[in-house]
Amino acid sequence: MGERNVDNTSRDERYKEAKTSEGVPAPEGPANLIDTDYVIGQDNISASPMGIDVDLHGKVFAVSSIVVMFFVIITLALQDQVAPIFSATFDFLTGNLAWFFLLAANIFALLSIVLIFTPLGKVRLGGQEAKPDFSYAGWFAMLFAAGMGIGLMYFGVSEPISHYQTALGGIATEDGIRTDWAPLGGAEGDESGAITLGMAATIFHWGLHPWGIYAVVALALALFSFNKGLPLTMRSIFYPILGERVWGWPGHVIDILAVFATLFGLATSLGLGAQQATSGMNDLFGVPDTNTTMVLLIAAITLVAIGSITLGVEKGVQRLSQLNMGLAFLLLAFVILVGPTLMIMTGFFQNLIGYLTYLPGLSNPFGREDANFSQGWTAFYWAWWISWSPFVGMFIARVSRGRTVREFLIAVLLVPSLVSVLWMTSFGSAGIQQLLAGTFEGTASDELFIMLGNLPLTQITSFVAIVLVVVFFITSSDSGSLVIDSITAGGKVDAPKPQRIFWAIIEGAIAIALLVGGGLAALQAAVISTGLPFTLVLLAGCYAIVKGLMSEPRG
DSSP states (O other), X not given: OOEEEEOTTTSOHHHHHHHHHTXXXXXXXXXXXXXXXXXXXXXXXXXXXXXXXXXXXXHHHHHHHHHHHHHHHHHHHTHHHHHHHHHHHHHHHHHHHHHHHHHHHHHHHHHHHHHHTSGGGGOBTTOTTOOOSSOHHHHHHHHHHHHOSHHHHHHHHHHHHHHHHHHHHOOOEETTEEOSOOSTTOOTTOHHHHHHHHHHHHHHHHSHHHHHHHHHHHHHHHIIIIITOOOSSGGGGGHHHHGGGGGSHHHHHHHHHHHHHHHHHHHHHHHHHHHHHHHHHHHHHOOOXXXXXXXXXXXXXXXXXXXXXXXXXXXXXHHHHHHHHHHHHHHHHHHHHHSOHHHHHHHHHHHHHHHHHHHHHHHOOSSOSOHIIIIIIIIHHHHXXXXXXXXXXXXXXXXXXXXXXXXXXXXXXXXXXXHHHHHHHHHHHHHHHHHHTTOOOOOTTTHHHHHHHTSSSHHHHHHHHHHHHHHHHHXXXXXXXXXXXHHHTTTOSSOOHHHHHHHHHHHHHHHHHHHHXXXXXXXXXXXXXXXXXXXXXXXHHHHHHHHHHHTSOOO
């Protein structure tokens, strides 16, 4: 594998200084560095056109930016023509390849779980003598922050209600083909059973499988960067497979696919967030719920994200993230205390049991009778999570140095999953109780505000919810820009700020183009289309992870 063993006494000081200066610290204690002559940023173009500093990987940046800008221009110029294409693309890919997304997600989750119980779990990220950069409390908080996002705000009420209603309706067929959206066999006429099945289906989309996807990417990035001494970028994962060719076009293609997946995954979240924030402002302030409002909102928030980028990570993203965490906890606590508290408290454990009970059926990739559910819901979700994986995975990798593989996987799989279960149980239970009481009716983008509208302090909580969606929007754009910029800068994490600003603008432009060019169908089609090739990349990465861990010393 072209590796050399190093420890604290024999490590090359020049290597250590170079790696530390690029934001990638050298291993502490025994570790097997990959012996390569490649230097981070060696293929970069550094210049200052018109006084603007740039330091970017010419090929990766050029291909990524040109293709994405071409997509935005075509989508905006030919809105009527592209909308049917988006819908057809989504239907084709989910109809024919849902099994592939389900199977791949099973592999990622199983690999994460199996590694916990093998001797490979003893490998320490950053070298055998590396110390964690953060306390358990701080680390868990950041893992929670990684799991919080626009998705929980958008689907926290609407998804449990949707699955409950379809499950209660039972099986519907036409010419022998299932036409309903009920998960598995449904629970026709069984109110309690429909609630359990609906919540299990919701937790399935926010539990172990998605966090298994993130864990695989984060573990791979941390291992090959902190232990092997390679750049913090997706191509580094493939060194065991491609060798030195990873610095050529095979590696360029991997990084370009990572850029596309991240951009369109973020754009989907930003599009959903814009829909929900606009709906909330319509309920609260009477703002028109139109495409124009959403476009203006995306543009305004992109400008705020640019301001956050200008301030830097410490003053910008960190402060916004802390604000969001505090508001999210307050909103969650409010719903638990003021909503159906007993139903939420007992439902948390009942939902966990229901999730584990239905897990084999929900994760089965073959012979599914509930095609609408597995294709329209699960396949979309897995592609969406996979598209987000470079973004979230890189964040998790950067805060997890010093942890053993075992504690890393246990924490990454369990902590955010349990938080998601609590969130979905709290907001979903409140919505379902109101539905049963006959006080609830709405669409996905406004169901959160309808649920809050049936609780006390509506004006305050609805305003807090809008702020949460907007700030999630800003922090996602800012952090996503940092990750994409790192990839297109050859693995550098301290590239000039104008490059991050460029990618923030591009993310907003893609979200606008997709919303205007086809709405939700366009967002879903974009995620599925970019998630598909990147799924292949991650499956190959699973082999590289195992091979890389096997070469590491275990304490």
